[in-house]
Amino acid sequence: MEQTKYLIAGCSHAALSALNSIRMLDQDGSLTLVTKDDHLPYSPTVLPYIVSGQSKPEKVKLRDDEFFAQNKVNFISGAGLSTLDVDNNSVTLQNGQEWQYEKLLLATGAAPAIPPIPGLTDTPYHVLRTMDDAVNLHAALESAKSAVVLGGGLIGMHAAENLIKVGVQVTIVEMRPQVLPGYFDAEAAKIIEQTFIENGVAMRIGNTVVGAAPDGEGAKVSLDSGDEITADLLLVCTGVAPVISYLEDGPVETDQGILVNDCMATNIANIWAAGDVAQAVNFYSGEKSVGGILPAAVEQGRIAGMSMINDPAINPYPGGVPLNTYGFFGNQAISVGVSDENALPKDTEVLLNVNEEEMTYQKILIGEGCLLGISGINTDFDPGIMWQLVLQRVDLEPVKEEFLSNPTDTGRDLMSRTWR
Amino acid sequence: MGHSHNTIAFHQDKCDGCGECMTVCAGAKSGTADTLHSRLKIVPSIAANDSFELALCRQCGDPKCVLNCPSGSLTKNHKTGVVPWDAEKCVDCLLCTVGCAYGGITYNAAAGHVMKCDMCDGDPACVKSCPTGALEYNRSAEIYNNYGELEDLFVPGLAACQGCNSELLIRHTMRKIGSNAVVATPPGCIAGMGTVGFNGKTGSKIPVFHPLLTNTASMLAGAKRYYNRIGRDVTMVALAGDGGTVDAGFQSLSGAAERGEQMLYICVDNEGYMNTGMQRSGSTSFGSWTSTTPVGETLHGKTQDAKNMPVIMMMHNCEYVATASLAFMDDYYEKLDKALAAAKRGMAYLHVYSPCPTGWRIPSESTNEVCRKAVETNFVTLWEFAPDEGLRFTHSTDDPLPVEEYLNLSGKYRHLDDAQLTHIENSVERKVAFLNGFMLATSDDGAESLAQ
Incomplete structure (x- = not known):
């Protein structure tokens, strides 16, 4: 049986993000990345562009062999997880190999439902x-x-x-x-x-x-x-559903996906899960749900990696927030947080600005002085800043007028002050 | 060893919101004056009138935009520190903008794709265009990268106190100067921490000797003349404290400077005899607590002002005189270059203000902050002087912070009363005014402003 300190199953955003966190503090600990795919890591998000021919498979790889060599990563492709034995801290791969791990991350993603x-x-x-x-x-x-x-x-x-x-x-x-x-x-x-x-x-x-x-x-x-x-x-x-078949009848707790706590740890010692396969807490409801969005996978992977390496700088997962950037026919649609006020308390403030001729749309939802969601088509705001305003529950009362009329500059002002 | 990277720093207090940086950025990157295309954005602050904030890519060490990119078009270049964007690979999905909490990578609707700062290949156009100095290209990282590769000429494990500024100084300095040098470390912390050695072993990898407190400059002068006679070009370096320079060592230094002896004399000024129990020296500042200027019922620290040694040296026919502070490392290295060149012709004198965590009662992790605040409050001024070029400030003395912001950092000033504070404020102002007068009278810049 082969041995590895860190075993990461999956090799897309959550997995690579965890790898990044682990290598921040442990440059030498043996690390093995296994994937069922036969390719170098890529993102499912980029696939529509492969379909159209706008991009080519060889152009979109997220990491290459040189990266794996530099970072001392043992990359095994074409061999997903087949079975998991939590008592022995070991897995069997689809190619028959057996691996014993000290810490295991399940980032096996989702498959079409x-x-x-x-x-x-x-x-x-x-x-x-x-x-x-x-x-x-x-x-x-x-x-x-x-x-x-x-x-x-x-x-x-x-x-x-x-x-x-x-x-x-x-x-x-x-x-x-x-x-x-x-x-x-x-x-x-x-x-x-x-x-x-x-x-x-x-x-x-x-x-x-x-x-x-x-x-x-x-x-x-x-x-x-x-x-x-x-x-x-x-x-x-x-739609997609988490890939968890290899956990069937095992002790790792699952619902729609693998249930994790705010450090992405599962109920079993030495096992974490992140990304589309994980069922983590939702920022708004506090309930656990499967997400399936890329920035959440990156964030969960980062936290899982930090938890696996015992990074003292770890902050618990604040919860999943719907995030979407969507370009269509030269237009840009972006949404951060809640977009439909019907799901929110009645006293939620709604600011809506629609111009059908110009084809612009913007909606801002504010509750208890904090940003709950902002969505727009062909309008200008920085989604990364908005996400932080939501997560940190930044009090917008003192700047509300400015925020509603110019969320971009007001957001930049707030974040520049916060992060200086 | 890790690699450091240069950064664009934003001094918010100096920004007047003129927007020139954005115009220049748009021009440099998109060939238009339309600031829509600028990679950096200055926005008015809602919190304070006439105040501005900045959104700009911070070239994060662990960039989230890169982790969010599904097409491999964003990467981190660990050599330059820049996060470059590859238009060829980008699929315009904008997920990078979700990852950035700084507004550093943004969608440019006019261009139809994202844009971000690429630091202009190490020569940022915005910084050069900024009329107020609010944007600064900080090159300190280059220094650490370049000199970090050179051999450290002192042994590891010198017995300096935790947070010692002098140890940092001598390690940087001798890496830069190299091994073709003879070093004199008279009695004081630098010798005391073990540079001259202990138990029969040397503490440095170059010839080092331990003159008396009184004769550092004369001994170096003699050694230099000998090397000159046998035809070897060797650099003479004094690493002396303020006691060995300002007080007991003054006569021999004054004589050597007057005779134009070729050496680099560095005074590491920690404002007292810190190595022997924190006694006051001629360089101890007014009001300071020391073991010989205690704080009690009658005495409240030192009752005299410090001798202004670098100004005295300016009057000594030196080839080069400058003051320095390690919070401004790039400034120090520039001066060290000039001083080394001058030391081939005659006396080069560097006066480095060097806070002492133990003797000044400052937390060891705050040394650099104390260095910085000393300069930002004008308590310490950074300048250089050469006979044909006159005096030039290397850090502006305009708009200083209140001097209390510096004094409050050190336990040795904790007892100051209002009268003492006023005394210090006045003497800081007087010293700056004096240097300004000297600058106006001696330098070309000064002559120009006098003519106007």
């Missing part, structure tokens, strides 16, 4: 979560003239835009009444949907897919409205 649509399993469809998915989908575009995208979330919308840009006729089907729920309210979503329609994307919002079947080389989907859509390509982007 495939909805139980009748006929779907017999129908050829694509998903978009791994580099291989992206390369396959990119190759499929050569012959495809039309596509149906199931799901109007981030990946689905990104993919749809990138498909139409290379000349594929696209239909998006979203079961919920708006696209991008959780990040934007219905009004902002409407602006985004409208832009997609203007750019030639067919939007079927509020429609449920009730069946799928093969159609020649392509696929045919039936909607609850009775309509049928046929397309050369079917892309299923209906």
Whole structure:
């Protein structure tokens, strides 16, 4: 059995962020990074750009062999976790290797959640979560003239835009009444949907897919409205679910994902979890939920790494905050925190500024003098600063007028003072 | 060994919000005067009128924008310290802007992508354009990188007190000067901490000797003349305290300076005989507690002002005279360069103000802060003098902080009453006014301002 001080399962943002934290204080402790993927580390977020051809697989690697050599990282690709034996502090990899660890980080991410649509399993469809998915989908575009995208979330919308840009006729089907729920309210979503329609994307919002079947080389989907859509390509982007199959029947506590405390530690000694696989506390509700957003993965990975190395500078995880930067057809939509006041107490202050002609939208939500959320389309604010204002519950009362009229400069002023 | 990086510092108290930096940045980086394209943003402060704040990339050591980047277009260059952005790899997802709490990487809607400061390859345009000195390109890191690589010419484990400024000084100084030197360390802390050796072993890797308190400059003068006679160019260095310079060593130093003996004489001024039990010296400042100027019912510290030794040396036909403080390391190194060149022609005198944590009763971690505050309050002035160039301030004496901000840091001033404080304030002002007069009378800059 091989031995390693630190074993990190997964190699995307949470894993690399933890690696970074560990190497800050321990440059020499043996560190092994294992991933089921056959590629150097990359981000799932970048995949839509691989699909469109705007970027190339070899261009988007987040780390390379030179980095691993310099940082004394034993990088094992093509071998995810197969089983975990917490009593022996050991794991088995898919390639049969056994590894014993002193500290283990589970950053195994998430995989597409495939909805139980009748006929779907017999129908050829694509998903978009791994580099291989992206390369396959990119190759499929050569012959495809039309596509149906199931799901109007981030990946689905990104993919749809990138498909139409290379000349594929696209239909998006979203079961919920708006696209991008959780990040934007219905009004902002409407602006985004409208832009997609203007750019030639067919939007079927509020429609449920009730069946799928093969159609020649392509696929045919039936909607609850009775309509049928046929397309050369079917892309299923209906969300993701944490990859935790290797924990089945084991003692590591899971719910939707792996349950962690505010240092990203699981209920089992020497085991941490971070990123899309982890179910950590939400900043607003205090409940634990799975997140699946990149900046949260980075933050959780950082904290997990610090906890694994006993870094005295560690601060507990403040809780997940919805964060999203979304570019579409040359427009920029950004949201930090809550975007829908309906989920908030009645006395929440709402400042809304919409200009349909200019296609700008901005909403600021303030409760008890603190920023609860800010979202905007084609408006100007620094999301990183806003995130800190939310997390630190900075009192905006003394500067509220200025903040509402100019969140960018006011935010910069506040942070410059705070961080000087 | 870790690598240090130069930084752009923002002195908020000096910023008048003119915005020139933003115009120049936009011009340098985007070829337009539109400040929308500026990588740094000056914003008005809501908290205080006529006050401004800055949003600028801090080139973090552990940058979150880099960890947030899904396309590998942001990296940290550990050599230059800069976080460069690669437009080629960027997919315009803006997740980097979520990671930055400083507004240092921002979306430029006009250009359609993010932008951030790249420090202009080590020559930032904004700093050069700033008319008030609010932006400063701090090169201290370069010094640590360059000289950190050189051999330390003293042994590890010198027995200096914790937080000793003198140890920092001599290690930097001799790394810079190198081994082709003879060092004299008369009685005082520098000899006492073990540089001359103990138990039959030397404490340095270069010839070092221990003259009397009275004859440092004469002994170096003799050694130098001998080396000159046998045709060897060796640098003579005195690392002397204020007692060995201002008091007991004064006669031999004065004579050597007057004769133009070739040496670099460094006075490490900790304002007293700290090594032997903290007695007062001619360099002890007014009001200071020492063991011979105690604080009690009748006496409240020293009742005389300190001798202004660097000014006295200015009147001694020296080739070069300068004052220094290690809180301003880049300034010190520049002066050391000039002093070494001058020491080939004659006497070069450096007067380094060197707070003593033990004798002044300051926490050992505050030494550098005390150094800095001394200069920022004008209690210590940084200047240099050369016979043909006159006197020049190397740190502005305009708009000093209240001198109390310096005095409050040291236990030796804790007992000061209002009258003593007023005395010190007046003498600080008088000393600055005197030097200003001298500057006006001797330097080209001064002559110009006199003509106006």
